[in-house]
Amino acid sequence: MKFGDIVVAIFIIAIILMIIIPVPKGALDILLTLNISFALLILLIAMYAEEVLQFSVFPSLLLITTLYRLSLNISTTRYILTDGDAGSVIETFGNFVIKGNPIVGFIIFLIIVIIQFIVITKGAERVAEVAARFTLDAMPGKQMAIDADLNSGLITEEEAKKRRSEIQKEADFYGAMDGASKFVKGDAIASIIITIINICAGFVIGILTKNLTFVEALHKYTLLTVGDGLVSQIPALIISTATGIVVTRAASESNLGQDVVKQLFNNHPKIMYIIGSVLSLLGIVTPLPFLPYIFLAGIFFYLGYNMQINIKKSVEEEKEIAEEVEVEEVKKTENVMSLLKVDDIELEFGYAIIPLADVNQGGDLLDRIVLIRRQIALELGMIVPMVRLRDNIQLNPNEYVIKIKGVEVAKGELLFDHYLAMNPGTAQGELTGIDTIEPAFGLPAKWITEDEREKAEILGYTVVDPPSIIATHLTEIIRRYAHELLDRQAVKVLIDNIKEEYPALVEELIPNVLSIGDIQKVFANLLKEQISIRNMVSILEALADYGVVTRDPDLLTEYVRQRLSRYITKKYVQDNKIKVITLDGELEQLIMDSINKSETGSYLALEPVKVQKILQSLSKNIEKVTSIGEQPIILTAPIVRIYFKRLTEQLVKDLVVLSYNEIEPTVEVQSLGMVTL
Known part of the structure; x- marks a missing residue:
């Protein structure tokens, strides 16, 4: 393995030299055998690879193997036309495989080429082309999904980089496969042309230079040429099959063999019973052979019964394992530590609100939370901690509760299949609905039905749906308690981000002038009065200037506010x-x-x-x-x-x-x- 790259380089150079330099017949037999072995190796790796990126070198291998087969074809053609003998491997294929009959061998050769060229290669080429196009089209969506997971705190920066790299590699792989499949197609065409050339040229050479009769020349050179074609086309067919397997593999968690057994013969006993019944009916009622159909019917009945037993057994085992795991988890001492952790922000809701948070049921609450995190980052300049979503059966079905540091700070109740209509002060007219209080701002509002919605909007009312009510309420709570949510660890992350562009400023301030804790108190004072800390550079510069004079966080806050006078003026002054x-x-x-x-x-x-x-x-x-x-x-x-x-x-x-x-x-x-x- 240490010198593997050198060996590969020498092997590729040797392939090119084989086109020019004659190869001894004994070595040619070994190289032809190696061609078959190498094709089998590629086929088995393609079958056992769980995902395409595990065999990312496959497009390059297609080029190398195609070039290798063509160089062997040139070497064997040289011996066929010059000596009338191309080694024992080709002779064996000509005499044993096709039993010395060149016509049968030629027909078999044509069938193999047609299968490879029209069926396997054509289909693999089309699949590779479509996969490449779809993979490239899906890249922006996948990148956005990674960014959303990163912003919501579901993955780390390292995991995001890894997933982006995998997406890029997958796109490159399918793009390369789209082009590499042309090598297989070209190889099939070249094999037909080489075979025709060998037969025609051998026939002429046999009659003119070897003094063979018409029948002898035709028999000898056709036999050798067809044997040579079969020796080269069988590995080509194997590699074409491997190409089709690689490009047609969908997402899976195991190799091809396990997927086939699991998905065909593991989960559907009813299907086995139906097939067995149909075969039994065909064997008994129709004139078809009785024994084969009854025998196969018995096999399918057995498979169905075996599946049914295995499914029942696996369900019981999974249940037992789950119970054992649950008991063991409860017994573990370290699990008590997880109970001590208090989430910064929690959103608990009754069971009727679960569909709003469940993506599978069309809920978009998670996406709204991602947007809230981005909105708060732009408005206040802080990183909102991860919002923990929990269902709570102790709450009313339509009720939700917002907790900060484990303590309830707000709650609300929704009325499904209704909309909340609020009068912004300019609406005219009355609505038919249920009087209520808007939870985020405490304003009077009404629950109205879908039929009243259009009327309310025409009259000038502000109309919102239940998910928007929760999102707005959560946003206001995060704004109100932002000073409590910004802890020392979050401040350190913000400062480390600034340090990448302004290292001198951060090194001057921390820890010589102020500590992370001192800065956190100043940030908390600013956020408590809804002053954004997004202009971090100006804030840190003010702290560096006045931190040498005083470490009183209240006085430092006033100095920072004065440094942010342009922002404060813009925030509260109009015209x-x-x-x-x-x-x-x-x-x-x-x-x-x-x-x-x-x-x-x-x-x-x-x-x-x-x-x-x-x-x-x-x-x-x-x-x-x-x-x-x-x-x-x-x-x-x-x-x-x-x-x-x-x-x-x-x-x-x-x-x-x-x-x-x-x-x-x-x-x-x-x-x-x-x-x-």
Whole structure:
């Protein structure tokens, strides 16, 4: 094996030299025998290969074997025409196989060539052509399927690369087979031409130079030529059969022999009984020979009975094995460890919702989750952990529950064969339906039937189907809890991705200035207020600049937000104007005076009475702003922003609080109210 590549190279060169240099007759007999042996080897490998890529060198072997046979044909032709003798192998084929009758041998030779050329080679060529076309057409879909599995976390990057490589190799193989099948076709044509040339030329040479009679020349050279043709065409027929086997093999988990036995004689006892009955009927009722038909009928009855016993036995064995495995799995100590793992995101649903998640039943929930992961990556710049889907018989059939870190955070209930209609504020008219609350945003809505759907859309209602309700609800939950879902490991993956293009930035920041944990806290602060961390380079640069000054994650978050002022302005400002609620100067001063710093960070210490007054004033201003259809936005001094934001979370969780440094200088600020003591 060490020098195998050298041996192959020498063998191919020797094949070419055989066309020019005469080969001794003794060596020619060995080479002809080797041709048959090599053809049998290729046939058996083709039968026992479980998939085509296990025999990917086959197209090249077709070229080599075809060239080898043609070189042997040239060598044998040389001896037939010059000496009237081409060695013992060809003589044996001429005398023993065709019993010395050149006419019978010639007919057998023609039949073999016709079978090979018209039946096997023609079919294999067509199958290879169609397989190559279909494989190339299917490549984009297969690539998209790999990307979807990779994005959903079902496979790793290494597995994705391996599968892409296999797809490319499979396409290359079928493309090569499409062309290589032409070698077999050309070989069959060349054999016919060589045979005709040998007979005609041998006949002329025998009469003119060997002084043979017409009958002697015709008999001798036809016998030798047909023997030579059979010696070369039998291996050619074997390799053509191997070609057909390779290109017609579909996806399987075993070799051809096992597939044939398993699929024909393993799973369908009723079919065996039917065939046995038909054969018995033909043997008894018709004038056909009685014994052969009854004998074969008995064989099929036996096969059917044996199949029935084996199927029953295998079902019982599988059941016993499954029970034993289940018991052993429960007994294993390490299985307790799997129970300790808490999934980041879980979606549990009742049994009636299972079809939405089952691809075999037309469900597209898995595809929607892939799209959610991509959407969150674009919006917030984070990698959403894998969403675990589970059915829960303890839930109501149409109910679903969303869990974060193992704790239920939201739930909803669907009404199948209905659509959810919501009024975006501009719809006019009433609908007939069941009143409900939209689970993602808590808006009033109605369940309507298919008949009401078109009417609702005409009236201006927003109409969604049950899968969209779950997908929207899940998306909002992921947005709301993004700061909890982004752990240190996910942050490390994001930073490693940036490090490939900006190694100097990452090496300067980590671990000399900040740790992964410090950066994770800053990211969590940003995500908690729905600020995207996708612009990772700007964020890390800000942390590198200010991390040497302070390691307080709250202060670092404010510095990062100021660095992202263009993004924040774009997010909340329209038409270069922003309408805000401001804070009274005395209130801002009070907050700044009430900030206490400790080793673990800073916090706001205000008297409860003053906190209540601030929240009451804030509530009035929010009501005033929302009554005129504007989004309430609070604008404060930079040092006050983070503390006032935390103060307002008691009243309004998703209230937008910005600082002056986060708004671009060109933006026109209009105050709609002021929070006072």
